[in-house]
Amino acid sequence: MTTEKSSSFVSxxxxxxxxxxxxxxxxxxxxxxxxxxxxxxxxxxxGSDGHGVIRLPQYxxxxxxxxxxxxxHIRAVTERAAMALVDGDNGMGHLVMSYATELAIDKxxxxxxxxxxxxxxxxxxxxxxxxxxxxxxxxxxxxxxVGNANHLPPWGGMEMLLSTNxxxxxIPGPDGQSVVLDMATTVAAYGKVKAxxxxxxxxxxxxxxDRQGKPLTDPKRAEEGFLLPIGAHKGYGLALIVGLLAGTxxxxxxxxxxxxxxxxxxxxxxxxxxxxxxxLKAFGEPAFFKAAVNQLANDIHQSQRLPGVDRIWLPGExxxxxxxxxxxxxxxxxxxxxxxxxALAKQLHIATLL
Amino acid sequence: MTTEKSSSFVSxxxxxxxxxxxxxxxxxxxxxxxxxxxxxxxxxxxGSDGHGVIRLPQYxxxxxxxxxxxxxHIRAVTERAAMALVDGDNGMGHLVMSYATELAIDKxxxxxxxxxxxxxxxxxxxxxxxxxxxxxxxxxxxxxxVGNANHLPPWGGMEMLLSTNxxxxxIPGPDGQSVVLDMATTVAAYGKVKAxxxxxxxxxxxxxxDRQGKPLTDPKRAEEGFLLPIGAHKGYGLALIVGLLAGTxxxxxxxxxxxxxxxxxxxxxxxxxxxxxxxLKAFGEPAFFKAAVNQLANDIHQSQRLPGVDRIWLPGExxxxxxxxxxxxxxxxxxxxxxxxxALAKQLHIATLL
Numbered sequence: 001m002t003t004e005k006s007s008s009f010v011s012x013x014x015x016x017x018x019x020x021x022x023x024x025x026x027x028x029x030x031x032x033x034x035x036x037x038x039x040x041x042x043x044x045x046x047g048s049d050g051h052g053v054i055r056l057p058q059y060x061x062x063x064x065x066x067x068x069x070x071x072x073h074i075r076a077v078t079e080r081a082a083m084a085l086v087d088g089d090n091g092m093g094h095l096v097m098s099y100a101t102e103l104a105i106d107k108x109x110x111x112x113x114x115x116x117x118x119x120x121x122x123x124x125x126x127x128x129x130x131x132x133x134x135x136x137x138x139x140x141x142x143x144x145x146v147g148n149a150n151h152l153p154p155w156g157g158m159e160m161l162l163s164t165n166x167x168x169x170x171i172p173g174p175d176g177q178s179v180v181l182d183m184a185t186t187v188a189a190y191g192k193v194k195a196x197x198x199x200x201x202x203x204x205x206x207x208x209x210d211r212q213g214k215p216l217t218d219p220k221r222a223e224e225g226f227l228l229p230i231g232a233h234k235g236y237g238l239a240l241i242v243g244l245l246a247g248t249x250x251x252x253x254x255x256x257x258x259x260x261x262x263x264x265x266x267x268x269x270x271x272x273x274x275x276x277x278x279x280l281k282a283f284g285e286p287a288f289f290k291a292a293v294n295q296l297a298n299d300i301h302q303s304q305r306l307p308g309v310d311r312i313w314l315p316g317e318x319x320x321x322x323x324x325x326x327x328x329x330x331x332x333x334x335x336x337x338x339x340x341x342x343a344l345a346k347q348l349h350i351a352t353l354l
Numbered sequence: 355m356t357t358e359k360s361s362s363f364v365s366x367x368x369x370x371x372x373x374x375x376x377x378x379x380x381x382x383x384x385x386x387x388x389x390x391x392x393x394x395x396x397x398x399x400x401g402s403d404g405h406g407v408i409r410l411p412q413y414x415x416x417x418x419x420x421x422x423x424x425x426x427h428i429r430a431v432t433e434r435a436a437m438a439l440v441d442g443d444n445g446m447g448h449l450v451m452s453y454a455t456e457l458a459i460d461k462x463x464x465x466x467x468x469x470x471x472x473x474x475x476x477x478x479x480x481x482x483x484x485x486x487x488x489x490x491x492x493x494x495x496x497x498x499x500v501g502n503a504n505h506l507p508p509w510g511g512m513e514m515l516l517s518t519n520x521x522x523x524x525i526p527g528p529d530g531q532s533v534v535l536d537m538a539t540t541v542a543a544y545g546k547v548k549a550x551x552x553x554x555x556x557x558x559x560x561x562x563x564d565r566q567g568k569p570l571t572d573p574k575r576a577e578e579g580f581l582l583p584i585g586a587h588k589g590y591g592l593a594l595i596v597g598l599l600a601g602t603x604x605x606x607x608x609x610x611x612x613x614x615x616x617x618x619x620x621x622x623x624x625x626x627x628x629x630x631x632x633x634l635k636a637f638g639e640p641a642f643f644k645a646a647v648n649q650l651a652n653d654i655h656q657s658q659r660l661p662g663v664d665r666i667w668l669p670g671e672x673x674x675x676x677x678x679x680x681x682x683x684x685x686x687x688x689x690x691x692x693x694x695x696x697a698l699a700k701q702l703h704i705a706t707l708l
Contacts, residue, residue: 078636078637078638080464080465080466080467080636081435081436081464081465081466082435082436082462082465082466082467082468083465083466083467083632083636083637085636085637085638108436110434110435111434111435111436111437111465112434112435112436112437112469113434113436113437113467113468113469113630114436114467115466115467115632117637140599140603153657154654154657154666155666155667156659156660156663156665156666156667157654157657157658157659157660157663157666158657158658158659158660159657159658161650161653161654161657169595169599171595171598171599179594179595179598181591181592181594181595183585183588183591183592187585211660212660212661213660213661213662230584230585230588230589231537231541231584231585231589233667233669234537234584235584235585237535237537237669238535238537240533240535240654240668240669241523241525241533241535241669244525244533244647244650245494245525245632248643248646248647248650249494249632249634249637249643250637251637251638254646254650255649255650255653255654256653276467276630278437278469278599278603280603282432282434282437282439283432283437283439283471283603283604283605284432284439284605289602289603292602292608293598293602295609296515296598296602296608296609299515299609299610300508300511300515300594300609303507303508303511303512303513303515304511304512304513305510305511305512306510306511306512306563306565306566306567307566307567308567309510309511311510312508312509312510312511313509313510313587314594315587315591315594315595
C-alpha cells in the first residue's frame with residue numbers, strides 16, 4: 001500500500017479520466033480506454049496500488065510499441081452450456097477478462113455454474129476485480145491467472161518456470177459485506193520486494209531464497225534469488241495447478257513460454273486467465289446463504305484473539321475499508337509516482353493528474 | 355506414511371476384502387461395504403494411510419452407534435445443466451462423494467463443466483480419491499471438503515472455528531502420468547502431529563502455536579495450541595473459502611456447526627464436500643493438452659536443482675510411485691495398527707487381516 005504520508009490525494013473520478021486520456025492518446029479506442037480506466041482506478045480505490053495507475057506507463061509503452069492489439073476481435077472460439085474458451089486477440093487484458101466474466105455470468109444464470117477460460121489475453125490488473133464482478137448478481141466468482149513474469153522455481157529447483165499465479169474468490173455476503181480473497185501463491189508478491197528495495201528496507205526471512213537455498217533478505221539482491229511459495233511444496237503445487245487451469249488448458253502461455261512483460265514490450269504475451277461463476281440461486285435462496293455467511297463472519301469477528309491482536313479480519317475487509325475511505329479522502333499517490341505520471345502526461349500532451 | 359520397517363505387508367485385494375467384511379458385519383449392505391472398502395484400500399495403496407484402513411475402527415464404531423445411515427437415499431435435491439446439490443442422507447461419505455462425482459462427470463460430458471455439492475455427507479477419505487476419478491474420462495477434477503474436526507483458528511485468533519479444509523486437483527497427463535495435488539490448508543495435517551507424538555519426536559517450528567502465539571513444538575502439548583495455516587493469513591483465507599464453497603453453499607456444517615467425529619460417534623456430521631469437473635474435450639483435443647502437460651513436466655524434471663536436491667517432484671508423483679510399489683510388495687501395516695485391527699476382527703467375528 002502507498003504510504004499516505006507525503007502523498008497527494010486524487011479523486012477516483014479524476015484518476016479514471018486521467019487514465020482514460022492516457023490510454024486513448026496511446027491508441028485505444030475511447031470506449032475501451034474508458035472501460036480499462038474504470039477497472040484500473042477501481043484497483044487503486046481498493047488499495048491494489050501495484051495494479052492500478054502505476055501500470056499506466058508500462059501499458060502505454062506496450063501499446064505504442066505494438067505489443068497490444070488496439071482493435072481486437074475478442075470472441076468465444078468454443079462454447080458449451082457451461083463453458084467457453086475466449087480468444088482475446090491480444091487485446092488489453094481488462095477487456096478480455098470483462099468479456100469472459102460477463103459471458104460466465106450469463107451462462108451461470110441458466111446452467112447454474114459456468115467456467116470461461118481466456119487465451120491471447122494480457123495483464124488484467126488485480127485478480128479480485130473479476131472475482132468480485134459476479135457478486136452483484138448473487139453469484140460466486142473464482143478467478144485464476146498466469147502471472148506475466150516467472151519468479152518461482154518448482155520446489156527444490158532454481159529455474160524460474162512458474163509465476164506467482166494468483167487465485168481470487170468473491171463470495172456474496174449481506175449488505176455488501178462480501179468475502180473477497182485475492183492471493184498470490186508465493187509468500188510475497190514481487191511488487192512487495194521492489195517496494196522494500198525502494199524504501200531501503202530488509203525483507204523478513206521466508207520471502208526469498210538465494211541459489212544456495214539460504215534465506216535472502218536484501219531486496220537489492222533480489223535478482224540473485226527466487227520467491228518462496230506459501231506452504232513450501234504446497235504453494236508450488238498450487239502455482240502449477242493454477243497455471244495448468246488458466247494457461248495450458250486454454251492454449252495460453254505457461255512455463256518457459258511466459259513472456260516477461262516488464263522487459264519485453266513487443267512479443268504478444270498470450271496470457272491465460274479463467275473465471276468460474278456459481279449462481280447462488282441454483283443452490284437455494286441467496287438470502288439464506290448470505291445470512292449464513294453473516295453468522296460465520298460474526299463468529300469469527302467475535303472469537304477470542306491472540307495477545308496483542310486488535311481485530312480479526314475477514315478476507316476483503318481491509319480492501320472494503322479502503323474503498324470507503326478513499327471514496328471520501330481521495331486516493332493517495334506517492335510523489336515518485338506522481339512525477340512519473342507527470343512525465344507521461346507531458347509525453348502524451350494530456351493534462352497532468354493534479 | 356507408515357514406516358516400512360517392523361511392518362507387515364498385505365495385498366490390496368486382501369486389505370479390500372478385510373475392510374469389506376468389517377463394514378458389512380457392522381451393518382453396511384454388502385454392495386456398499388465393497389464400494390467403500392475399494393476406496394479405503396485405494397487410499398492405503400497410494401500411501402494416504404491416515405485415511406485408509408486406519409479409519410475402520412472409527413467407522414465401525416460410528417455405524418454401530420447409529421451415527422451413520424446404513425440405508426441412505428442419496429439423491430440430487432436440486433439440479434441444473436451444470437450443477438447439482440446432493441443430499442447424502444447421512445450415508446458413508448465415500449458413497450455420497452462417489453455418487454456426486456459420477457453425476458458431475460455425467461453433466462460435464464454435455465455442459466463442458468459441472469459442479470456438484472454435497473450435504474449430509476460424512477468423512478470420505480483422502481481428497482485425491484475424488485479429484486482423480488474424472489481423469490479416466492479425460493476430465494479435470496477439483497475437490498473441496500470441510501474437515502471433520504476444527505483445528506484452525508482464524509488468523510490472529512485462538513478459537514478453532516475452521517478445519518484443515520483440503521483442496522485436491524487431478525489433471526490428466528499422458529500415459530497415466532497425471533498431476534494430482536492433495537493438500538490441507540494448514541502447514542501440517544493433524545494426523546502428522548499425532549504421529550510425531552506417537553514416535554516421541556518434536557515438531558518443527560511453524561506447525562503449531564500456543565495460546566500466547568509462541569511456537570509449539572512438543573506434540574504431546576498439541577491440545578494447548580492450534581495448527582498454523584499455510585502462508586499465514588493466506589491459508590486462513592483458503593480454509594475459509596473452501597469451507598464456504600463445500601459447506602455453507604450446500605447447507606452443510608461449517609464453523610461452530612462442525613461435529614468433531616473423533617469424539618462424537620452419534621451426532622450426524624452434516625459434512626459438506628464439492629466436486630468440480632472440467633471436460634478437456636470441450637476445450638480442444640485432449641491429446642494436445644496432455645502433450646503440453648508432458649512438456650511442462652519434462653521442463654520441471656530437467657530444470658536446475660538447488661544444492662542437495664536429488665529430484666524435483668510433480669504433485670502426485672510420490673503417490674503414483676507408492677501405488678506401483680505397493681501393488682508388487684503389498685501395503686505396509688504397522689504392528690500397532692495390526693493389533694488394533696486384530697481386536698476389531700475378534701469383536702466382529704471376522705477373519706483377521708493376516
